[in-house]
Amino acid sequence: MAPQRFHEQFEQIQRSMPDVPLAMGPDDSAEFIYEKGYVLVRDGEDANLVEDTVRAHFTAEPDLVQDNVRRASPQSNRSGITRIQVGDPGEGDRRGDRPVAHALRALRETEGRAGRRLVSRNHLVSIAVNSCPGDEPVPVAQAEGLNPEPAEGTYDAGSAVGVLVVDTGLMHDFRSAALLAHTDGDGQIKECDDDGVLQQYVGHGTFIAGLVASVAPNTTITVRNSLNDAGAILESEFGEKLFEAVDAGGWPDILSLSAGTSNGRTDGLIGVEAFMRELRDQRTLLVAAAGNNGSATPFWPAAYADLPDYQDTVLSVGALRSDGEFGACFSNHGGWVKVYAPGERLTSVLTGFDAPVPYIYQHSTYDACRYGFGYACTCQSPRHTGLLSEEGGATKPDQVMFEGFAHWSGTSFATPLVAGMIAAHMTAQQESDPRVARYKMLAANSGFAEVRGAHVPALHPPTWRPVSVQPPAPRS
Numbered sequence: 001m002a003p004q005r006f007h008e009q010f011e012q013i014q015r016s017m018p019d020v021p022l023a024m025g026p027d028d029s030a031e032f033i034y035e036k037g038y039v040l041v042r043d044g045e046d047a048n049l050v051e052d053t054v055r056a057h058f059t060a061e062p063d064l065v066q067d068n069v070r071r072a073s074p075q076s077n078r079s080g081i082t083r084i085q086v087g088d089p090g091e092g093d094r095r096g097d098r099p100v101a102h103a104l105r106a107l108r109e110t111e112g113r114a115g116r117r118l119v120s121r122n123h124l125v126s127i128a129v130n131s132c133p134g135d136e137p138v139p140v141a142q143a144e145g146l147n148p149e150p151a152e153g154t155y156d157a158g159s160a161v162g163v164l165v166v167d168t169g170l171m172h173d174f175r176s177a178a179l180l181a182h183t184d185g186d187g188q189i190k191e192c193d194d195d196g197v198l199q200q201y202v203g204h205g206t207f208i209a210g211l212v213a214s215v216a217p218n219t220t221i222t223v224r225n226s227l228n229d230a231g232a233i234l235e236s237e238f239g240e241k242l243f244e245a246v247d248a249g250g251w252p253d254i255l256s257l258s259a260g261t262s263n264g265r266t267d268g269l270i271g272v273e274a275f276m277r278e279l280r281d282q283r284t285l286l287v288a289a290a291g292n293n294g295s296a297t298p299f300w301p302a303a304y305a306d307l308p309d310y311q312d313t314v315l316s317v318g319a320l321r322s323d324g325e326f327g328a329c330f331s332n333h334g335g336w337v338k339v340y341a342p343g344e345r346l347t348s349v350l351t352g353f354d355a356p357v358p359y360i361y362q363h364s365t366y367d368a369c370r371y372g373f374g375y376a377c378t379c380q381s382p383r384h385t386g387l388l389s390e391e392g393g394a395t396k397p398d399q400v401m402f403e404g405f406a407h408w409s410g411t412s413f414a415t416p417l418v419a420g421m422i423a424a425h426m427t428a429q430q431e432s433d434p435r436v437a438r439y440k441m442l443a444a445n446s447g448f449a450e451v452r453g454a455h456v457p458a459l460h461p462p463t464w465r466p467v468s469v470q471p472p473a474p475r476s
Helices: 005-016 044-061 096-105 108-114 204-215 234-250 272-281 302-306 411-429 436-444
Strands: 021-027 032-042 081-085 118-128 136-140 163-164 183-185 219-224 232-234 255-256 285-287 314-319 339-342 344-351 357-360 397-400 403-409 448-451 454-457
Touching: 005 021, 032 044, 032 096, 032 234, 032 272, 044 081, 044 096, 081 234, 081 272, 081 411, 096 118, 108 255, 118 234, 118 272, 136 397, 163 204, 163 234, 163 411, 204 219, 204 411, 219 234, 232 234, 234 272, 255 411, 285 302, 285 411, 285 436, 302 314, 314 411, 314 448, 339 411, 339 454, 344 411, 411 436
Parallel strands: 163 219, 163 255, 183 219, 255 285, 285 314, 314 339
Antiparallel strands: 021 032, 032 081, 032 118, 118 232, 136 403, 344 403, 357 397, 448 454
C-alpha cells in the first residue's frame, strides 16, 4: 500500500502538539491543518462583530452549542489578533470541525457587506509544507563534499549581509562545520528522542544555514528556533514569533523562511497581517518557500509575492529537480511563484560531526512518483521503509547514521540558495538594498527552466552541480 504521507505527518504533528486538537481541512482534504474549535479574527471591532454574529447564528441552530462561543484571548497583542472559541475542541475527530465550518458560514454575508475577510480558521504553519516534505535527509560522506560547493570569497564583518533564518534551531555541533563560522542563533531544543535517535525535521535550520553560507561567504547568518514542534506552529502564534525573531537582532537584510500553509484563499493570513505591514515598511527582503504540495494553490507567506502591495517585499521560490532544467515533482507552481532554484538532493551540513547520530526513517518511499512524474524523483529514490508508513505492520523501518553531511530536498532548500545568491550579488555589486539587488539580479539572469509547461526564471548558483540519478531498482 502506498504511504499516506499527509495522514502520517498529521499524526506526527498531533503527537508533538498534544494540547492542541487539530483537524484536516477543508473536510478531511489534504489542503491544510487547523485548530479545532477556534477561529481567528482581528482585535477590536472585528472581534466584537464576529462574536455577536456567530452567537446569533448558533442560537438559531439547535444542534450547535451557543454557550461555547467565547473570547479565548481577549488581550491585545502585537499581531493584533484574537482567537474566538466556537465549539468544543474535544468533540469530533480529525476529519473537520462542524462548529468552525458553521462559524465561517455565518460570517459570509457580513464579510460581503464589510468588503473584507473578518474571520479564518487558525491554520497550522509548518516547515513540512502541507505536512508533505520533499523527502527526508540522506547521509552523505564528507569526502563527497557540499553541493553547492562553498563559493570563493572572504568574510568582512563590516560589509557582511545579514541573513535571518526563521526555522528550527542550530544543532549542538554546528560549529564543527567550518562553513558555519559566521553563523549564530538559537540551539535546537531537543535533537534526539529518549532512545538517542534523531527526531524528524531536526537539523532543518542548520542545513539551510549551510546552504546560505555556501553560496554567500560574506554573510552573517542568524538562526532562530521559532518552529520547534515538528517544525509546526499555529497561525495565531506565527506572527508573534516572526516579530520576536526580528526584535532579537533587528531587521535583517534578508529573511529566509521555509515554512507556510495554504488556506484556500488569495488574500493571505490574518495571523501575519501586522507583521507583513511592518515588513513592507522596512528594507528587509523576505525570501519564502513556495511549498511542496505539487499544487498551484497559493501558499502563504510566499504568495504575498503576487499581491501588489508586497511585490517588492517578498520573493517566492519554487524548486527545480536535480538536473536544474525542469520543476521538481513536489514543487508548488503558478504565477505567484516568482523564481525557481535547484531543490533536489542538495548537500549541506546536518549533524554527527562530534559522533555519529542514528535516524529512523518515518516515511516509506513510493513505487512511482506520487505526483505522476516519470523521472527518478525523491518520491522513489533512495528507497527506504518508514516507521509511520508501516506503523502496526511487520516491516522494520530503515535506520541510518549521520556523520556531518546530508542530501535533502524541498522548496525549503531552494529558498536559501536564492537568499544566498541575492546576498552574494549585494557583496559583488556593493549594493546595500536587498530589494534593489533582487531586481537587478533577476534582470541580469538569463536562466530559465520548464515547470508544468511554462518557461520560468531559474537561478543556478555558480558552484552548484547537477546530480545524475538512476531510476531505483524494482522492489523485491
